[in-house]
Amino acid sequence: MGDKVKDEQRIPVGISACLTGEEVRYNGGHKRSRYCLEVLGERFAFEPFCPELEAGLGVPREPIRMVGLEGEEPRVVGTRDPELDVSERLSTVSREFIARHRHLRGFILMKGSPSCGLERVKVYRPDNGMPSHSDAGAFVRELRRHFPELPLEEEARMNDAVLRENFITRVYAYDDWKRHLEDTPSYHELLQFHSRQKYQLMAHDVEAYRELGRYLADASKQPLEVSMAHYLERFMTALARPATRKSHANALMHVFGYLKTALDGETKQDLLAAIDDYRQGHVHLAVPIRLLSHYLKRHGSDYIRAQTYLNPHPYELGLRNTI
Structure with a gap:
């Protein structure tokens, strides 16, 4: 793909850490993206981030999901233990990340994640646990609130x-x-x-x-x-x-x-x-x-x-x- 771009010329772009091959998902797995790493990696200097890991949730960990009623900000809680509420922790680490990363030119996100999903992430009702509606993940909501000009996209949507x-x-x-x-x-x-x-x-x-x-x-x-x-x-x-x-x-x-x-x-x-x-x-x-x-x-x-x-x-x- 032409001459290799010098490191200092590559553009700083954030990326969900699991997309780089880091084994940070709840089940200890990853979602390595060949397109991001092998094609865009020649042009972008990727800076990986996993809000859930940063919030102190280990690997492997209990999966989390968003819970709430339409029209209100969903809480982020454990799927097995609803007493595990990581909403504030996720919000704090997201804001700290934004404060340190104003130099980024974009962020590539993991689809469907309760922290990193760009859109259509399921939100469950608090009373019966059934899916109610969808929203953006907790990290994405903070990005939109505190860094609205930053270009965002899901890795999966880039197939389009x-x-x-x-x-x-x-x-x-x-x-x-x-x-x-x-x-x-x-x-x-x-x-x-x-x-x-x-x-x-x-x-x-x-x-x-x-x-x-x-x-x-x-x-x-x-x-x-x-x-x-x-x-x-x-x-x-x-x-x-x-x-x-x-x-x-x-x-x-x-x-x-x-x-x-x-x-x-x-x-x-x-x-x-x-x-x-x-x-x-x-x-x-x-x-x-x-x-x-x-x-x-x-x-x-x-x-x-x-x-x-x-x-x-x-x-x-x-x-x-x-x-």
Whole structure:
């Protein structure tokens, strides 16, 4: 997969420890993810964490589950011994982890776990022990509460090409933010970030693209930290919405607009046909992107060539060859 990425260039990403092969599950097993370790591991510097182990639950251990009524925060208790309530301990170790790991650019989670499950984790009724509804795991709820901008995804959901590409796009976009705005925050850097992420944003959420453009026009009237916090929250929320073929085609047409006057009629027709083939599902996104990039190299302005949308993550990962 191309040249090996140097350690200092890899992006720090959290991961449920069991996905790295660590034997930390309740039954002493693991859920090693080959894709994470062998493919993403070349690009990401993984930092494993198991909230249950950190909360003092040994290996092996009594399984835990979430219990509660709909509309209330579930408790996390033992499946055999409901007196074993680890809710507070899990909450504490999760918050301590977040405080120490603000440098992370994403987190890959274990599906179905009462601590690490992203969604659809069963919550049981306290009276009869029957499944009642579903929620996110206890660790995930703390991440969303105290680190809402952090990209999250379940390892199992990354079998879906669109969700996989979406998560990795968010990780790289957040890395761009951290590298350019964290140490040297300024209105100029904020506007530069928006400028290069514009069509990426448009492909995911055209309303957020318009709204943030309007917001930045007056952002300098507010304290910088207020403007940055508002922008980041809205931007990361917008990117979490997976782009569709229709929304990608819209962004591609806008990028194509920067080439209109530079190309002959036949070349323009070829590009438009590639975009339409993609929109109709006949080819993958890589096809129109490669064509556009080819002509933008020769005829595009610095502004359009700087768009992260054209190259949001390493080409070697091949993510746009499958969507």
